[in-house]
Amino acid sequence: MQSFVQRLLTKGFGLPSGPLGRVGGRLMAHGNAATERHVVELAGPTEQEVVLVVGPGPGVGLEAAALRSAHVIGIDPSDVMLAMARRRCASLIDRGRLRLAVATAARTGEADASVDVVISVNNLQLWPDVPAGLTELHRVLRPGGRILLAAHEKWLPTDLATLTNALETAGFTSVRTRTWNPPTRMASTSALLSAVRV
Template sequence: MVLGPGPGVGLEAAARRCAHVIGVDPSDVMLAMARRRCAPLIARGRLRLAVGTAARTGEADTSVDVVISVNNLQLWPDVPAGLAELHRVLRPGGRMLLAAHEKWLPADLPTLANTVRAAGFTSVRTWTWEPPTRMASTAALLSAVRT
């Protein structure tokens, strides 16, 4: 599942590499853009788009293998509720990757890691990455596993 895929750039890349991908976004405008960009993948049944949020994905319990969220964590109104929902929809052993510009994080990485652990995730790992251009800010990443 790609959470908050926006216009679908990363969603398209994921759907080209995976058997089935779900894109969940609260914005009808972004879903329309993703639908246009990814129309062939949708037609082949490799991609499904759905209206939803981090806290309300609309997916069934333990139905998702991987959750990816890029540059939208800062938009979640309730981070603990979003993490609880992602924990619910991930299957045991499922993985989550959160990435955002460090300056946009709702808390520092150690605090975010503790919040992820409190939601029931294990193997929580954080790191930063410096993009190879001065135009982009430091990226903060967090990976975790649902046990």
């Protein structure tokens, strides 16, 4: 049985729901904003590239991606997070630059080789099955497509060497790892992983 604290963390951050999910979303919007914008900048999507944002939470990274690309998809298992993202990005949705869907890293609902860039910020540690998620993201990426993952270094589900191996096992190449310190006191050091689908 989950402890009270674990249930609070799940409802606030793991699979946000109810009032705690909305509070968690506001905290994520502030604490993750710099990292999300940094990862979008690193990914450098062009206007015509299709971008898949996994676990966008309240939508800060989605907004940044959809200002660069006219073809952005945000998937999240949390209705609360999708509602927050929908509010933040309403004008981009109305302009057809962004669509949202209930989905996960392991079950995106996207077609084979249909995406140019995959971005995920601070939710890798929440994926129930990291290898299954990476395999699915490899499937939806086009050859030459790129993936950028960021997670709080202290909350990584495993070490960077194991994550590198998991990316390679899923079929990715040119795996690079590094760290980044967001310019805000609310965020901790992020581990960044990037790779390419051949």
